[in-house]
Every structure is written in structure tokens, then in C-alpha cells.
Amino acid sequence: MTASPARAQRFREFKMPDVGEGLTEAEILKWYVQPGDTVTDGQVVCEVETAKAAVELPIPYDGVVHELNFGEGVTVDVGTVIISVDTDPGAGPAAVPAADAPQEAAPSAEEDAEPQGRQAVLVGYGAAPSSTKRRARKPQPAVPAQPESASAALQAELNGRTTPTPVVTPVPVPAAPAAPVAAPAATAGRPLAKPPVRKLAKDLGIDLATIAPTGPDGIITREDVHAAAAPAAAAAPAGAPVPVAAAPAEPGTVDTAARERRVPVKGVRKATAQAMVASAFTAPHVTEFITVDVTRTMKLVQELKQDPDMAGLRVNPLLLVAKAFLVALRRHPEVNAAWDEAHQEIVYKDYVNLGIAAATPRGLIVPNIKDAGSKTLPQLASELGELIATAREGKTSPAAMSGGTVTITNVGVFGVDTGTPILNPGESAILAFGAVKLQPWVHKGKVKARQVTTLALSFDHRLIDGELGSKLLADIAAVLERPKRLITWG
Template sequence: MSSLQRFNLPDVGEGLVEAEILTWSVRPGDTVEVNQIIVEIETAKAAVELPSPYAGVVKELHVKEGETVSVGTPIITVDTAGPGDAAPAMLVGYGPREGHSVRQRRRGGRAPGRPESSPGHARPSAKPPVRKLAKDLGVSLHSVAPSGPGGVITREDVHRAAAAVQPGPEPLAVSPAPAGGSGRRETRVPIKGVRRQTARAMTASAFTAPHVTEFVTVDITETMRLREVVSARREFRHLRLSPLLFVARALLLAVRRTPEANTAWDEAAREIVFKHYVNLGIAAATDRGLIVPNIKDADRMSLLELAEALTTLAETARSGKSIPHDMSDGTITITNIGTFGVDTGTPLLNPGEAAILAVGTIRRTPWVVGSGADERIEPRSTVQLALSFDHRLMDGQQGSQLLSDIAAILTTPGLAML
């Protein structure tokens, strides 16, 4: 049996068919161990680090950084003969086969089996969004001086390195190029990764599900007061409670009365699938584009558990470490466009879901309160909500009921006690 073992690009989950090679952690001649991280790839959903299924010496890298290849394509060959001889391990959950004794690579440390004295091969420590920024700016991370804790390269480090190479700002793309100069009037960026998947998904959603969008402006002054009370409680003090937490809670409560909002359309089986669980998607804008990770079984969580899950989801998405599992099997979504200072919009459905709620920015506005002789105008905290839904799964009455229930709970949080 040949000692040369080829490792093909695996399906890292959810039937993804291709991935881009972001960064190789090894070079030909390097010694690798089973489960040592050898490459970082970007799928249509997330950045993923792949471990080696073999121990031995790297003979060849078949794919260059920046190339996109299909699942099943050979990406690396490892020679398993010699002192590092070991039987190939099966990648089950990206871990070693039972019975193998291996070392895990320490995050931020050097790869096992790689000489420390080989700076040209050492992989700079940086988060995936920072790696993408460096790639976009044409900066080699090997030339960047890290300033982050533990020698981690930050976005600011990359920008400083880019400024050192290009001290002058580049002309805007719309500006005419100076006569005889090198200014560019256009810049072309390949459509791939998260951006391509988002385009495909949104196009399919727009032309498959008949969208209806309804709007309501809500006085959430009492919810904001409740937020202050909850934030002061001992068990919540380690968390930064966003108003999104309370909007999410209101949506989860409202779905109970309108279960049609938590369904899916199965065209092949000609069935409507009612989900008896809520995997709450939260649209997140990242350096890689828009992704929608979801909180599994969010409807079964306490307010504290939901707050912790939202915090973890946001931190993972920002760091570029959301995995395909995080973004699969969502049932209903919230998109918080208010973080951009936007009041409202008409959100497109996440494919396969029946409804999506857009939350606008919270503003202090004059509002009529009281009634009759007690009617007056007061400054109140208000927000606009926009609910888009699939008219095949929800009719106007059900969509209106869901949106009205969310608004009622946010206006009078005590309704959640009923």
C-alpha cells in the first residue's frame, strides 16, 4: 500500500458543494500529526479549520490560497511513511478515530511538528475577518507586527501595514483617472463565499415565496424600563442586555398564538410542516457578509438563557467562527436594522422560513398618551417593526395577529404574565 495519502476536501456540513482555500498552515516538507490544523477554508456559510486525518510529511499542496474547489477535490498529499508513520484516521466530527493518541494544536500557538525557527512557515495569529481584510488590502500577514494579546494581529495592525505600503489614499472609483496616471475607475471583486450564498438564497426567496410585509410603530417605553430593572439583577450583571433580547422574547411568546409563523412549505411532499420548536435566527452583518446563525430551541429558554445565547451568537459571528450547524434548521428570523440607524425596511425571508421580523432604531419621539381629559403628549421610546411573511403559509389575519401580539407585549410587558 502506498504511503502517499491524499486528503480530499470534505463536506463540512449541510450539503455544501464547494469552499475557498483561505490559508494554509503547512508547507511541503512540514511534519504533521493527526488532528493538527492544516488549512482554513471558507464555505458559503462560515470559515472552518480542517485538521489532518494523517500523520507524516506534507508532500504537496494541490490547491493555492484563494482558489475555490468542489467537495471531493484533492487538496493535500501526506507521506505517512517513516518515523511519523501512523494509520490514517477517519474524520468523525473532525476528531481522531477512537484509539488514537494525538495532541490537539493549541490555539494561538505553533503547530505541532513545525520548527519554531522557521518564521517563513509559522502561521500568523489572526481572526478570520482580519485575514480577509489583509487579503482584500493585499497585505501579507507575515509582514504585519501584531499588537493584540498573545501576539494576535488586529484590524488596526493590518491597516497600519497597508498605510505603510500605500501612504496616499486611492482615488474614489467614480473619479476619472488622471491623464497618464495609474488611478482606477473600477474595482472588480469575485462573487464567492458568503456573498454568493446570500445572493443565491435571497434570489430564491424573492422568486419562490410570495412576500407580504406589514408595519407597526410601537411605544416600548415600559420595555426599556424593564430592561433597566433586569440589567440590575445580580444574575444579569455580566451581560450587556440589548433591547433585541426583549424583542426576541416577545416574538417567541407571540408565535405560540400564531404557530403558522413557525412552519415550512414542502413542495415535494405537498405539505405544510409545523415546527414544534423554535430555532431563532438572528441576522448578523460580518466582514464576510450577512449570515443568519440561529439559537436552537430558543422557545424553551429562560430570559437569562436567551440573553447568554444572544451574546454568544453575536461574539461568534463577529469573530468569523460561526459553523454551518449554527446556520442550519432555522425556523424564524429577526434582523436588527436599527443598529445602522434605519427606521424600517421590507426584509426578505430566510429561505425555508415563514416569517422574518425587522427591528428599526429606537427613538425618543412625542407620543399621545392617556385618553379623554387625561390625554397629553409625552416623549416616549418608540420603534418601528416590519414583519414579512410567506403568504402561502400565513394569511393577512395571521400575519397581522403575530405583529400585533409582538407590539402589545413590547408596549405592556406585563402581558407576558398572562
């Protein structure tokens, strides 16, 4: 029977949103609510990780959590329902939501329906055809219904995962026996399994049709797939790839597999890997190096820490490297550009969104300071400190990582002299700032201990030729060698 419009509006479904720019999936990291919990409009119910960042998702409804469709650690496609909310829990127990109930005509006065179990409906399947038919019943004496408390009925509805109980009817077996009522089958005989389980089976090379389901309503679970994969691995021919585990080592040999750990590549780390491969094989990289005496810059850092205008701000060498980079870009604006392959054009940008590479537990991310070229030194210090703190907390938003034009990577914090950084896709240049160390240096005709660092600049050779790239790097070094140029050139 079709639910009324009011009933259809009672259970509201919240779908995985596109929290970035064209993202197709996200992994559920943590649920903050469980079925039966009360939620309000705007309350954060879960944290998800996209290919760009970890993001908290608020629910847009008031009510009681009816069901969580996926567990933690599951990757879900954008647009898939992840949670449903009962927006009118005070109305008492409700029938199975219309989205879960099979569509059928109302029974006539001469017939009544057999008791039916809740039928699983998975994404992409729809409801399976019923395997039982209605039949007329002889009038039966009225039997008083067993009392059931409203709270117990509501809890059963909230759980929504009861396995159908077989109904035994003491009637003669018909001449043409019907097939036994088993767990609901998928449309066109396709096995029932949720998308993550189906993907797992595909990755392990397991045919779902060969697996006996043990989940509620005949659904194949992850455990079912792993159980089916174990004998398949043992029976694999010599030399064939084994998806689950390698065969035991021969006596006297070292079992290296037992001392290895395998972690799925996903989320930020997966996106970073794909972006770096695409960049390395798309943009022709050129990297140039310069070693520079930054003794004066390091003295200026100490002076700025005592300046009242910089009170409460994070002042470090990276701040002045960023400012030197911005000053040099102002002198060579042709560097701040992008290559438009589709239109075969070079796009010159009159703004600088300065990216700062940040290492986080989930991988490398590059949030950027919007319109950094227009910031004063205190403003730049404030935004740089906030950007790094947010990244370390894992709270960087996708918007903060989009639209970058150039980037700085501070490898010096790890004690590394320099490197050959790879461009972020769509950007024209990236500057690696190495460790600052005391080294013997010729200063005013004498060898003295000076604070020295090495800078490396990688740039897209389609946009920037050797002359332009060299001038930019030389100007950055000149500012760091004599920071008063921040005033005369700025």
C-alpha cells in the same frame, strides 16, 4: 513498477470534505502549514470558506506535509485532494508516489529504462502516454554513484516539483526520428491545466489549446491565461464585451474604469445572493408595519442589567424583542411552519429555531438558536451573546445556520427606522427591529417624549394570511409596549 501496499500507504491524501449540508465547493482562505512541516492527527492545517461559513480543517494523519495541491484563494471542489502527508518520513527518501508515477511493466534483463522525468497528472486526465521507447544498451563500465545526503534527497521529494532535465544521448539518429520529447501532453491532446485555471480561461473566453504553457511539466498557469487574454481584449471588435480591461478612454473623457474595483462574488456573499433571489421569486412576500411605544421595555432593559440573575450576560433591547417574538409565536403557532413544494404540504413545527441576522466581513449570515422557545430569559441572553460573538469572529459553523424557522434582523443598530426584510429560504416569517428614538407621543392623553420604534414583519402569504400575520405583529408590539405580558402571556 507498481508500488507495494506499504509504499502506497506512506503518502496519505486528504480531500476537501463536505463541511456543510450538500456543499459542492469551498475556497481555501489560509494555509497554516507548508511542505516539510510536521503535523499530527487533529491539527488544523487550513481554513476554508464555504457558501455558509469559514471553517477550519484538521488533518487526520501524523507525519510530514508532502505537498499542498492548491494555493490560497483557490476554490476547490468537494472530494478533491488538497494536501498529502508522508506518514513515514523516517524511512528515508522515497520514489515518486504511485499516484504520480506512470504504470509500466518491469524491464527485462536485456534492457534498461531511459531516465524519465516526473510526469504531471491532473484531475480528470490520468497519466499521459510516454513519448519515448525503451531500447537495449551496451554494457557500460560501472560508475560509482555520487553521494547524496538523506536530508537533501528527502527535501527534493518533499518539494516534488522539479522540472525534468533533458537527456542527451550520443547515438546515431534513427531512420524514423521520434518526436522531440517535450512537456507531457494531456490525454487525447487536451491542454494541461488545473481546474481553477481552466475555469478562468472559460470565463475569459480563452481557448487553452492556443496558449503556450510556461508552468512545470507543461502545465498552463493563471499567468499564461491572463497573458493570452490581454491581446484578445485589445483586438476585440467595437461593441463586443471585453473580459479583462476596457480600451483606453478618448482624450478629454473621464476614464471611469480606472476608478472601479471588481471583486469576485463567492463564498457566503454568493450564497446569500442566490438564496435571497430564490426566496424573493419563490415565496409571495407580504410586509406589515407597526410603530410602538417601547419606553417601558427600555426601562426593563436597564433593570435587568442590574439583576444578579443576569450578571455577566448581554442584556439589550434585542433580547426582549426576541422574547416578545417567541411569546407571540406561542400564541399563534400556525405561523411557525414551512411550505413543502415537492409534496404540496404545509409542515407545522412544534419547535422554534430563532435566526438572528448578523453582518460579517464575508457577508450576511443567519445563525439560529435551536429550540429557542423553550429557553428562559437568562438562557436566551447567553446563547444570543455567544451566537453574535461567534459570527463576528467568522467562526459560525454550517450546522448553526441550518434548520431555522423564523428570523429577526436588527436594522436599528444602523440607525434605520425599518425595512422590508426578505425571508430566508424555507422560513415563514422575518421581523425587522428598527431604531429606538425619542419621539412626541400621546401618552395618557398628553403629548410626551417617548421611546418609539417601528417593527416590520414579512411573511410567506402561502402559509400566513393577512389576519394571522397581523395578529402576530400586534402581539409582538403589545408585549414590547407592556413587557409585563412576558409573564401573563408567557
